[in-house]
Amino acid sequence: MxxxxxxxxxxxxxxxxxxxxxxxxxxxxxxxxxxxNINKPRNIEGLDKxxxxxxxxxxxxxxxxxxxxxxxxxxxxxxDLIKTALENGKHIVTANKxxxxxxxxxxxxxxxxxxxxxxxxxxIAGGIPLIMPIKTILAGNRITKxxxxxxxxxxxxxTKMDTDGVSYEDVLKEAQELGYAETDPTGDVEGFDAAYKIxxxxxxxxxxxxxxxxxxxxxxxxxxxxxxxxANELGYKIKLIASAKIDENNNAxxxxxxxxxxxNASLAHINYVTNAVEIxxxxxxxxxxxxxxxxxxxxxxxxxxxxxxxxxxxDKNSSILPMMHCKHDLDATPVNIDDTFNKYYISIxxxxxxxxxxxxxxxxxxxxxxxxxxxxxxxxxxxTADITVITERCQEKLIKEVVExxxxxxxxxxxxVAD
Amino acid sequence: MxxxxxxxxxxxxxxxxxxxxxxxxxxxxxxxxxxxNINKPRNIEGLDKxxxxxxxxxxxxxxxxxxxxxxxxxxxxxxDLIKTALENGKHIVTANKxxxxxxxxxxxxxxxxxxxxxxxxxxIAGGIPLIMPIKTILAGNRITKxxxxxxxxxxxxxTKMDTDGVSYEDVLKEAQELGYAETDPTGDVEGFDAAYKIxxxxxxxxxxxxxxxxxxxxxxxxxxxxxxxxANELGYKIKLIASAKIDENNNAxxxxxxxxxxxNASLAHINYVTNAVEIxxxxxxxxxxxxxxxxxxxxxxxxxxxxxxxxxxxDKNSSILPMMHCKHDLDATPVNIDDTFNKYYISIxxxxxxxxxxxxxxxxxxxxxxxxxxxxxxxxxxxTADITVITERCQEKLIKEVVExxxxxxxxxxxxVAD
Numbered sequence: 001m002x003x004x005x006x007x008x009x010x011x012x013x014x015x016x017x018x019x020x021x022x023x024x025x026x027x028x029x030x031x032x033x034x035x036x037n038i039n040k041p042r043n044i045e046g047l048d049k050x051x052x053x054x055x056x057x058x059x060x061x062x063x064x065x066x067x068x069x070x071x072x073x074x075x076x077x078x079x080d081l082i083k084t085a086l087e088n089g090k091h092i093v094t095a096n097k098x099x100x101x102x103x104x105x106x107x108x109x110x111x112x113x114x115x116x117x118x119x120x121x122x123x124i125a126g127g128i129p130l131i132m133p134i135k136t137i138l139a140g141n142r143i144t145k146x147x148x149x150x151x152x153x154x155x156x157x158x159t160k161m162d163t164d165g166v167s168y169e170d171v172l173k174e175a176q177e178l179g180y181a182e183t184d185p186t187g188d189v190e191g192f193d194a195a196y197k198i199x200x201x202x203x204x205x206x207x208x209x210x211x212x213x214x215x216x217x218x219x220x221x222x223x224x225x226x227x228x229x230x231a232n233e234l235g236y237k238i239k240l241i242a243s244a245k246i247d248e249n250n251n252a253x254x255x256x257x258x259x260x261x262x263x264n265a266s267l268a269h270i271n272y273v274t275n276a277v278e279i280x281x282x283x284x285x286x287x288x289x290x291x292x293x294x295x296x297x298x299x300x301x302x303x304x305x306x307x308x309x310x311x312x313x314x315d316k317n318s319s320i321l322p323m324m325h326c327k328h329d330l331d332a333t334p335v336n337i338d339d340t341f342n343k344y345y346i347s348i349x350x351x352x353x354x355x356x357x358x359x360x361x362x363x364x365x366x367x368x369x370x371x372x373x374x375x376x377x378x379x380x381x382x383x384t385a386d387i388t389v390i391t392e393r394c395q396e397k398l399i400k401e402v403v404e405x406x407x408x409x410x411x412x413x414x415x416x417v418a419d
Numbered sequence: 420m421x422x423x424x425x426x427x428x429x430x431x432x433x434x435x436x437x438x439x440x441x442x443x444x445x446x447x448x449x450x451x452x453x454x455x456n457i458n459k460p461r462n463i464e465g466l467d468k469x470x471x472x473x474x475x476x477x478x479x480x481x482x483x484x485x486x487x488x489x490x491x492x493x494x495x496x497x498x499d500l501i502k503t504a505l506e507n508g509k510h511i512v513t514a515n516k517x518x519x520x521x522x523x524x525x526x527x528x529x530x531x532x533x534x535x536x537x538x539x540x541x542x543i544a545g546g547i548p549l550i551m552p553i554k555t556i557l558a559g560n561r562i563t564k565x566x567x568x569x570x571x572x573x574x575x576x577x578t579k580m581d582t583d584g585v586s587y588e589d590v591l592k593e594a595q596e597l598g599y600a601e602t603d604p605t606g607d608v609e610g611f612d613a614a615y616k617i618x619x620x621x622x623x624x625x626x627x628x629x630x631x632x633x634x635x636x637x638x639x640x641x642x643x644x645x646x647x648x649x650a651n652e653l654g655y656k657i658k659l660i661a662s663a664k665i666d667e668n669n670n671a672x673x674x675x676x677x678x679x680x681x682x683n684a685s686l687a688h689i690n691y692v693t694n695a696v697e698i699x700x701x702x703x704x705x706x707x708x709x710x711x712x713x714x715x716x717x718x719x720x721x722x723x724x725x726x727x728x729x730x731x732x733x734d735k736n737s738s739i740l741p742m743m744h745c746k747h748d749l750d751a752t753p754v755n756i757d758d759t760f761n762k763y764y765i766s767i768x769x770x771x772x773x774x775x776x777x778x779x780x781x782x783x784x785x786x787x788x789x790x791x792x793x794x795x796x797x798x799x800x801x802x803t804a805d806i807t808v809i810t811e812r813c814q815e816k817l818i819k820e821v822v823e824x825x826x827x828x829x830x831x832x833x834x835x836v837a838d
Contacts, residue, residue, distance in 0.1 A: 021559055021702050121556055127703040132556040133548035137540050140440055140723030266709070269688045283440050284546040284720035287710030290685070297702030304559030304702075 003027050004311040007059030007090075009034045009081060010072030011052075014095050014122070016044055017300030018069060028307055032059050034072075060085035067310055069303060070094040071122075079103055082118075086110045091314075093306040095122035095299060101196035101212040104203065119306035124197045125150060125275045127298025128291040132305070134205055134279070141281035143205040146244045147418070150197040152273030152293045153181045153188035154220050154240040158228075158258075159271045162237060167225050180273065190219035191256040194242040202244035202254050205279065206332060210244070210254050214334035218257035227347060227413050230388045234345075234373055236260035237268040238415065252332035253340055260345050260390075260417040267418075338397040343372070343417035346389050346403075349410040353378050353385035356409070360389065363405045369394040390417055423730040426451045426478030426509075428500060429491030430471075433514050433541065435463055436719030437488060447726055451478050453491075479504035486729055488722060489513040490541075498522055501537075505529045510733075512725040514541035514718060520615035520631040523622065538725035543616045544569060544694045546717025547710040551724070553624055553698070560700035562624040565663045566837070569616040571692035571712045572600045572607035573639050573659040577647075577677075578690045581656060586644050599692065609638035610675040613661040621663035621673050624698065625751060629663070629673050633753035637676035646766060646832050649807045653764075653792055655679035656687040657834065671751035672759055679764050679809075679836040686837075757816040762791070762836035765808050765822075768829040772797050772804035775828070779808065782824045788813040809836055 004027065008015055011033050022028050023046060034056035038049070053059070060068055060081050068085040070092060072078050079099055082092055083106075092111065094100070099107070100123055111118045121131045125148070134143070149155050153175065160171040172189070175181035187193050195217045202210040220240050231238050241259040246252045261268045266288045270276040275293025280286045292298035350356040357376060364371060370392040377386045391399070403411050423446065427434055430452050441447050442465060453475035457468070472478070479487055479500050487504040489511060491497050498518055501511055502525075511530065513519070518526070519542055530537045540550045544567070553562070568574050572594065579590040591608070594600035606612050614636045621629040639659050650657050660678040665671045680687045685707045689695040694712025699705045711717035769775040776795060783790060789811040796805045810818070822830050 017702060024561075025559070128706055129548065129552035129556045129708070133552050136555065136728055137548045137551040137721060137724035139727045140444070140720055142443075264688075266688070269683075269685070281720075283436060283716030283723075285711045285714075285717050287547055287708070289548070289706070289708050291706030292704045295704075298704050301559055301700075301703035302556060305556035308558045309555055 002311050002314050003029065004066045004307070004314055005029045005031045005064050006067040006069055006307060007032045007034070007062060007065040008069045008071065009056050009059055009078070010070065011035045011042065012071070013296045014071040014299045014303065017296035018071060018303045019044060019047065021297070021300045021304045022307075025304070025308070027311060031065050032062065034059050056081050057084070060090065061088050065090055066314060067091045067093060067307060069307065070096055071303065073098070075099055075102060082107060083110060086114050086116055089114060089116065091116050091310045092118040093303055093310070094118065094120050095303060096120070097123040097193065097196040097200065101199040104200055105209055117310065119309065120200070121306050122299045122302035124201050125277055126291070126293040126295060127301045128275060128277065128289050128293065130201070130277055130289055131204060132309070133289070138279070138281065138284060141284050143279055143281035144246055145280040146198070146201060146205055146277065147267060148198065148201070148242045148277040149239055149267055149270050149275050150242045150277070150293060151188055151191075151194040151240060152275060153185065154191075154194070155270065155274065156180050156272050157189070158220060158223070158238055158240065161223070161225055162228050162232070165225055165229065168221060168223055189221055191217045191240065194240060194256040198242035198244055198254055198256060201277070202252060205244070206246045206252060208246065208250060208252065208330050208332035210252050210332050211334070214254065216255035216257065216337040220258050222413065223258055223415070224413060227345070227415065230347060230375065231260050231345065233375065234388070234390060235263055236417070237263055239267055239270070241267065241418065246332060250333050251335050253335040255337065258415050260415055262418065265418065338395075338400070340396050341393045342396060343393055343419065344391045344399050345413070345415045345417050346391070347412040348387045348389070348406060349412060350385040350387060351408060352383050356385050356387065360387065360406070363402055364391065367394070367398045367402060369398060369402065393419070421730050421733050422446050422448065423485045423726070423733055424448045424450045424483050425486040425488055425726060426453070426481060426484045427488045427490065428453045428475050428478055428497070429489065430454045430461065431490070432715045433490040433718045433722065436715035437490060437722045438463060438466065440716070440719045440723045441726075444723070444727070446730055450484050451481060453478050475500050476503070479509065480507050484509060485733060486510045486512060486726060488726065489515055490722065492517070494518055494521060501526060502529060505533050505535055508533060508535065510535050510729045511537040512722055512729070513537065513539050514722060515539070516542040516612065516615040516619065520618040523619055524628055536729065538728065539619070540725050541718045541721035543620050544696055545710070545712040545714060546720045547694060547696065547708050547712065549620070549696055549708055550623060551728070552708070557698070557700065557703060560703050562698055562700035563665055564699040565617070565620060565624055565661075565696065566686060567617065567620070567661045567696040568658055568686055568689050568694050569661045569696070569712060570607055570610070570613040570659060571694060572604065573610075573613070574689065574693065575599050575691050576608070577639060577642070577657055577659065580642070580644055581647050581651070584644055584648065587640060587642055608640055610636045610659065613659060613675040617661035617663055617673055617675060620696070621671060624663070625665045625671060627665065627669060627671065627749050627751035629671050629751050630753070633673065635674035635676065635756040639677050641832065642677055642834070643832060646764070646834065649766060649794065650679050650764065652794065653679075653807070653809060654682055655836070656682055658686055658689070660686065660837065665751060669752050670754050672754040674756065677834050679834055681837065684837065757819070759815050760812045761815060762812055762838065763810045763818050764832070764834045764836050765810070766831040767806045767808070767825060768831060769804040769806060770827060771802055775804050775806060779806065779825070782821055783810065786813070786817045786821060788817060788821065812838070
């Protein structure tokens with residue numbers, strides 16, 4: 001049996017889960033763990049304080065260590081540490097979605113140069129088996145489309161808004177109290193976290209480099225409880241969807257934004273902090289993989305899976321894990337969101353009910369936009385009309401023109417609708 | 420790049436899909452394809468008739484061939500062909516669930532003896548990535564529970580019975596006309612197909628040999644449209660569930676039978692021919708993998724994935740694919756269905772309504788069985804009472820005693836209920 005020596009950088013939630021899980025694997029020896037503060041009290045059974053160091057350089061340059069497990073998060077100093085580790089001949093296992101999205105190309109090139117691998121199953125969807133299946137058993141496929149729920153915090157908030165009929169602000173507060181949302185929730189609720197993840201996932205699935213700066217991103221902070229109610233009435237749920245599509249000419253449309261999804265769609269049933277990834281390819285068709293997208297133990301499952309995969313091949317006289325290699329040299333061509341075609345949910349408040357449907361209908365018809373659903377309710381107190389429409393597929397820039405022409409009305413929300 | 424030479428045995432639905440998919444992979448050369456009848460007209464683009472043979476021995480003994488792809492199905496002659504191929508130093512990729520369930524141990528031992536691998540992703544759940552993820556990225560887990568929908572034909576029939584409110588017989592006829600069910604549907608509707616699959620899946624997931632003859636099996640032919648309606652009323656769907664549980668003492672409870680599953684459970688949303696596998700392990704928690712469980716192209720995806728995996732490692736000077744190795748020497752201890760604990764849905768027709776609930780309640784109470792739901796409807800025409808109960812968890816043998824004591828009533832259906 002191979003026996004690998006590893007160093008772990010970071011002993012927060014994920015690092016603790018990895019430490020506890022690795023106790024059952026005598027073939028993996030933990031040589032060193034880098035932490036910020038050696039003297040911080042930690043309630044981790046079996047943790048020998050002699051393993052700890054506050055100098056991560058001791059890990060990335062340690063000649064005894066075969067695999068560096070980076071679970072500290074953030075770009076700095078993780079980026080430099082991973083580079084140093086690769087230069088010192090270590091394999092890397094990381095859960096760092098931000099670093100992969102922003103600096104993946106440089107890191108994978110450096111790994112290739114040193115004939116080492118970087119595995120990162122835990123960085124995209126926690127415990128869900130995703131990257132390794134794509135690189136191995138799905139390797140015979142041309143993957144063309146991904147629709148995914150990749151952020152547990154926002155899915156929790158949207159699920160609670162839906163089931164309890166409460167506002168975004170109220171649920172966020174509760175989620176913060178429960179520890180599901182951070183004090184500064186921006187990274188989650190504005191879609192950054194999901195955007196990091198879909199950047200790398202699309203790159204791997206398409207075999208073309210998708211650049212983070214080309215990923216369109218919109219968060220969930222503007223979703224109103226009224227939108228949730230209307231979506232339900234029309235047969236939909238609202239989810240924060242990370243999506244990626246690539247066409248035969250290598251144009252990649254990659255984005256994160258809220259979407260209305262039909263109630264009978266797979267992703268509509270993914271609730272609270274669960275994540276799910278729907279992958280469409282040829283010949284497999286569509287597969288859906290779901291599970292816990294975060295958390296101490298689910299994430300540890302993926303980190304440990306990656307460690308064991310490297311360990312199983314570490315002594316071979318050949319480049320290891322050939323199927324896991326990340327091809328990324330050819331860039332995908334980005335698609336501007338204004339050029340994309342979507343269906344749209346539009347919620348409008350009109351000053352009065354008379355002729356307003358005719359007006360909206362005319363504005364849309366002039367741009368060749370068809371309406372598939374219309375819901376009008378008169379608000380008696382102030383004589384305004386509350387109108388909800390769902391359009392057929394049309395170009396995003398035309399919808400922006402429609403909104404401008406609706407200057408006499410208040411446009412409350414525009415949310416894209418999944419096909 | 421490695422270049423493997425393969426021989427394919429069988430050119431039916433799966434074989435054709437494999438042939439068509441492999442056209443995009445120049446690293447895989449198809450040397451020979453064995454068929455029953457060389458002269459049968461086949462509409463397969465690019466198929467050179469010179470590739471065909473009606474003598475499969477030419478493939479399994481051919482010194483040029485590295486990998487034998489067995490997609491003919493059935494035990495004979497596939498079993499002997501695979502053994503001969505292994506003895507002649509070929510790796511095996513197979514979609515043959517029956518052979519793995521009945522003779523897996525012998526085949527895996529023979530493969531190990533000859534330092535070859537048998538991969539079989541397509542045998543369990545068509546295109547769904549399942550076996551390779553369990554053996555690789557989930558390798559850090561102790562898997563303890565599987566609940567799955569592994570047969571598309573029966574799931575189609577149950578879905579149609581549910582949505583259209585029609586009888587088993589009527590849907591079966593329609594499914595046969597559409598080609599979703601075979602002329603003799605026994606293998607599907609009596610649960611044999613699902614039992615083959617869960618035998619191998621449980622063996623792999625638990626790392627203990629589960630024997631096919633110990634798998635409890637019950638089909639869907641006795642499910643009435645009235646049961647579907649009642650289940651719906653009580654908040655459930657009825658699905659044919661293949662399940663497997665193992666405890667710390669190595670007792671494996673593996674079965675295939677219909678079950679009521681709560682409408683908000685993952686498997687309740689898996690409809691028509693889609694398959695799904697819910698895997699629970701530590702540390703990952705629960706993941707659900709779903710997709711097409713059969714069909715030309717989904718199945719080809721898994722067969723080709725296995726071929727590419729072997730190809731990527733075929734020239735290495737070490738035992739290949741170490742993580743894929745099938746540990747199977749230690750048998751799991753079977754659990755008798757009479758000893759298991761379940762909830763039960765029981766549909767009863769009583770000769771008259773007076774005192775019948777009290778009688779049922781007393782019979783159950785005497786055996787310490789609690790009832791969680793009771794639904795009674797008087798049938799006015801013939802003065803009988805139509806009663807549906809759902810019990811709390813209790814031992815199967817006690818439920819059999821309850822049924823015997825209900826001798827004055829007609830017990831229409833007993834269906835187990837998922838926790």
